[in-house]
Amino acid sequence: MRVLAGLRRAGLPYLLLLPALLLELLVHLVPMVIGIVMSFKDLTRLHIGDWGTAPWKALGNYRVTVDFDAPVGATLLHSFFVTCAFSVLTVGLCWLLGTTAAIFLQENFRGRGLLRAVFLTPYALPVYAAVITWAFMFQRDNGLVNHVLHDQLHLTDGRPFWLLGDHSFLALLVVSVWKTWPFAFLVVMAGLQNIPKDLYEAAALDGAGLVRQIRRITLPALRPINQVLVLVLFLWSFNDFNTPYVLFGKAAPEAADLLSLHIYQSSFVTWNFGTGSAMSVLLLLFLLVVTAGYLLATSRGRKHADG
Amino acid sequence: MASPTARTAGRRRSPTAPPRSFRWARRIFLTALTGFVLLPVYVMLSSSLKPLEDVSGTFRWLPGELTLRPYLDIWHTVPLARYFGNSLIVAGSATVCSVVIAVFAAYAVSRYRFRGKRIFTVTVLSTQMFPGILFLLPLFLIYVNIGNSTGVALYGSRGGLILTYLTFSLPFSIWMLTGYFASVPRELDEAAYVDGCGALGALFRVVVPAALPGIVAVAVYAFMTAWGEVLFASVMTNDTTRTLSVGLQGYATQNDVYWNQVMAASLVVSVPVVAGFLLLQRYLVAGLTTGAVK
Numbered sequence: 344m345r346v347l348a349g350l351r352r353a354g355l356p357y358l359l360l361l362p363a364l365l366l367e368l369l370v371h372l373v374p375m376v377i378g379i380v381m382s383f384k385d386l387t388r389l390h391i392g393d394w395g396t397a398p399w400k401a402l403g404n405y406r407v408t409v410d411f412d413a414p415v416g417a418t419l420l421h422s423f424f425v426t427c428a429f430s431v432l433t434v435g436l437c438w439l440l441g442t443t444a445a446i447f448l449q450e451n452f453r454g455r456g457l458l459r460a461v462f463l464t465p466y467a468l469p470v471y472a473a474v475i476t477w478a479f480m481f482q483r484d485n486g487l488v489n490h491v492l493h494d495q496l497h498l499t500d501g502r503p504f505w506l507l508g509d510h511s512f513l514a515l516l517v518v519s520v521w522k523t524w525p526f527a528f529l530v531v532m533a534g535l536q537n538i539p540k541d542l543y544e545a546a547a548l549d550g551a552g553l554v555r556q557i558r559r560i561t562l563p564a565l566r567p568i569n570q571v572l573v574l575v576l577f578l579w580s581f582n583d584f585n586t587p588y589v590l591f592g593k594a595a596p597e598a599a600d601l602l603s604l605h606i607y608q609s610s611f612v613t614w615n616f617g618t619g620s621a622m623s624v625l626l627l628l629f630l631l632v633v634t635a636g637y638l639l640a641t642s643r644g645r646k647h648a649d650g
Numbered sequence: 651m652a653s654p655t656a657r658t659a660g661r662r663r664s665p666t667a668p669p670r671s672f673r674w675a676r677r678i679f680l681t682a683l684t685g686f687v688l689l690p691v692y693v694m695l696s697s698s699l700k701p702l703e704d705v706s707g708t709f710r711w712l713p714g715e716l717t718l719r720p721y722l723d724i725w726h727t728v729p730l731a732r733y734f735g736n737s738l739i740v741a742g743s744a745t746v747c748s749v750v751i752a753v754f755a756a757y758a759v760s761r762y763r764f765r766g767k768r769i770f771t772v773t774v775l776s777t778q779m780f781p782g783i784l785f786l787l788p789l790f791l792i793y794v795n796i797g798n799s800t801g802v803a804l805y806g807s808r809g810g811l812i813l814t815y816l817t818f819s820l821p822f823s824i825w826m827l828t829g830y831f832a833s834v835p836r837e838l839d840e841a842a843y844v845d846g847c848g849a850l851g852a853l854f855r856v857v858v859p860a861a862l863p864g865i866v867a868v869a870v871y872a873f874m875t876a877w878g879e880v881l882f883a884s885v886m887t888n889d890t891t892r893t894l895s896v897g898l899q900g901y902a903t904q905n906d907v908y909w910n911q912v913m914a915a916s917l918v919v920s921v922p923v924v925a926g927f928l929l930l931q932r933y934l935v936a937g938l939t940t941g942a943v944k
Contacts, residue, residue, distance in 0.1 A: 355849055359758035360770065362751040363820060370817040371777045374788035381788060392798050394791045444683060447676045450668065460928050461684055464691065467927035469878040471895045472916035476690040479697065479909050487693055490709035521686065529934070553672055582781040585880040603783045603881075611885065616787055623784040630779060 382620035391616070404621035415609070419622060421597070422605040426581060429516060429601060433580040434573055436520045441527025442565075446557060449535050459532075466525035474589035477518045481505035481590075506591060511599040519586050523579065527572060534568035535561070570641045574634065581630065602626055698914035705909040720914035724901075727911055732890075733897035734919070740808050740893055741876035744815035748823050749869050751816075756827030757853050761839070771828075778821045782881050789814060790885055806888040814882045819872035826871075830864030831857055867933035870926055877923050894919050 381394065382404055390397035410416040444462060448455055465473060480487040482505075489502045505514045538561065546556050584603035587595045593612060595604050606626070610619030668676075697705050698720050700713040724730050758764070759771060793805035804810035834857050842852040858865065880895045887896060898919070901912045927934075 353764075356758040356762040356764040356767075359754040363755035363774070363824060364770070366751065366813075366817055366820060367774060367777065370789070370814060371780075371785065374785045374792065375780070377788040377792065378784055381791070391791065391794060394795060440683065443679060447680055458680060458684065460931070461687055463928065463931055464924060465687055467874065467924045467931075468691075468920050469874075469895070469916075469923060471878065471880055471898055472694075472920045473690060475898060475912055475916055476694045479912065480690065480693055482909075485706055485709055485909070487689075487709045494708065521690070525687075529931075553668060578779045582783070584782060585878070588880055588884070603781060606783045607786070607881070610787055616791070620787055623781065623787065626781055627784055630781070634779060 378620050379624055381616060382624045384617050386616040386620070388614040391614070394616075397617070400617060404617045405625070407618055408621045408625065415618060418600070419605065422600045422602050425512070425598065425600055426602045429512070429519070429599075430577055430580040432516055433519045433523060434576045436516075437524040437527045437576055438569070438573060440520070440524040441529075442531050444524075444528050445531035445535055446561065448532065462528055463525050465522045466529070468522070470522065470585045471589045473522055474518055474586055477514075477521070478506065478590050481514050507596050509598045511591070511596040515587060515590060515595075515599040515601075518590060519580060519583065522586070523576065527576060530568060530572050531565060534565050538564045574637060578630065578634070694913045694917050694920075697910055698917050700910050702906075702908060702910055705913075706906070720908075720910040721918070723908075724911045724915045724918065727908060728897055728900035728915075730894075730897065730915060730918075733892055733894045736808060736887075736891055737877060737893040737895070737919075740811050740815060741873050743808075743812045744819065744876045745869050745872040747812070748816050748819045748872050749865060752820060752823035752827050752868065753853070753858065753865065755824045756831050757857060759824070759828045760831035761836075761849075771825075774821045774824055777817070782818075785814075786881060786885060789882075793886070805886060806891055808891050811882060811886050811891070811893070814886065815876040815879060818879070819868075819875050822875075823868045823872055826868050827861070827864060830861040834860040863933040866930055870930045871934065874923055874927060877919075 383400060383402070384390075384394070384397040385400040385403065386394060386397045407413070407415050408419060411420050448459060448462075479485075483489060483502050486505070488505060489499070492498045493502050503510055505511065542560050542564075543556055546560060551559065582603055583601060584607065587599060587601045587604045588607070591599065591604075593604075594608050595601065602622075606619050606622045609622065610616050696711070696713055699716050699718070701715055701717050701719065704710065704714055759767060790805070793810050797803050797805050804813070838856045838860065839852045842856045847855060878895065879893075883893045883895045887893060898912065898915055901908045901915065
């Protein structure tokens with residue numbers, strides 16, 4: 344009996360994990376393996392009903408994907424650079440806005456609770472509802488943006504298109520920052536609560552001003568949180584599909600052609616799943632390398648700071 | 651949120667009180683940010699009260715004529731009620747399932763040492779960073795193929811969508827709940843064991859009630875994610891199973907976009923989640939704090 348009970352106890356954690364494991368296997372791991380296999384196959388519309396019968400293509404899809412002189416590779420490379428610029432700017436701006444707002448709201452004052460709720464609203468709004476509203480605001484003839492910039496402030500020559508051409512990158516960035524920065528705010532705010540208050544009081548007694556307190560106490564204390572926050576923000580914006588899809592539809596303008604939408608378009612609009620998969624795998628590899636490098640660099644930096 | 655009140659009350663007169671310049675910078679920054687944040691909300695609300703001629707012309711800050719018509723028309727222009735129902739079923743089921751599964755998994759991770767624990771947590775967390783598009787293509791093919799070979803319609807069905815949504819929220823839920831459960835003192839479990847409870851008894855009688863705020867926060871997050879998801883909804887649904895995220899595009903016809911109705915519908919689908927989130931955000935913040943310390 345005792346042996347049986349012991350066995351049951353040893354097996355219990357696995358039993359508790361079983362549903363989660365099965366689901367992870369079913370929806371993440373198996374599709375990932377299949378995705379990798381797909382990237383080696385010539386998977387066009389003909390074989391979608393039974394993908395196993397698609398002919399083997401070895402590295403053919405990858406060759407097409409990274410042939411930067413041909414159209415497929417050239418547009419992919421362009422999309423990659425657009426995504427990099429977009430992600431770096433989004434992460435930077437979101438971090439800056441979130442941290443500044445969190446520091447300003449650290450102290451209690453009248454209306455602080457209300458402001459906090461207001462600032463979190465973009466995060467709570469369903470993405471498509473919020474982005475559709477932005478799409479409306481960016482309309483050339485009946486949108487708020489052109490009304491303010493052109494009719495009221497006379498800043499622009501005529502009424503520019505915001506969702507077409509080169510301006511679209513800016514439009515995409517604004518929307519993305521608007522809906523993502525509250526997450527940075529939320530996380531930094533949570534992090535600020537862990538800093539002991541007497542640190543500030545001691546610093547103030549030693550004559551350290553506000554800027555100095557922020558530089559010497561707040562920012563170092565936030566470092567572990569920032570390490571995770573920046574990575575998460577980067578991965579999110581790098582993989583963002585919702586914003587460009589709702590803002591531009593199935594195909595984004597060249598200047599705002601983010602990778603997720605680019606891959607979606609190359610797969611579902613042209614029905615070439617093989618190259619789409621190859622692009623996805625390359626994207627994953629890139630993210631893995633960047634993440635690993637980032638974690639290595641930041642943990643080493645931390646060790647230096649500690650020692 | 652209670653502690654800073656006491657602190658600042660004593661601080662206002664102390665030498666650590668923020669200088670005037672700081673308060674001015676704060677005022678200006680926070681006002682500008684509030685404007686930026688609320689601008690779309692204002693546009694949504696004011697445009698939803700305008701007649702169609704008004705939203706089709708040059709933008710105006712104030713409606714020339716107030717009307718509630720868009721709020722009536724949204725239900726006929728597209729089958730909004732059906733989309734609403736679909737979203738409710740899909741997001742609701744995905745939330746309930748992912749919270750239940752995450753409670754078991756998080757309990758195992760927070761309370762037991764076992765072989766493979768590290769691999770499990772690392773795998774679960776890292777799947778979160780993978781691009782959704784990576785899973786979309788294979789899942790689409792798997793669903794289509796299962797449908798063709800066994801007749802089980804996953805593609806286009808609500809069940810298939812629920813299955814995919816489960817896993818978006820699952821890693822986050824497991825991670826958050828592990829942090830929450832770890833903050834529930836083990837002595838409480840042991841007391842339950844002494845009283846004759848088994849492991850599951852301790853989980854449901856002691857740990858779950860103690861971590862209830864965290865579970866609620868995780869549920870809100872899971873619901874929000876599913877309610878707002880666009881990528882899988884746009885590929886994996888058909889006319890009858892379409893969710894709000896895709897259905898809202900129906901207000902754009904070939905000739906015209908009914909912007910007032912789009913805005914009214916956006917507002918209607920936003921109110922439940924925003925209200926729920928704002929009511930429960932305190933728990934989410936607390937969850938992030940416990941989670942982040944780990």
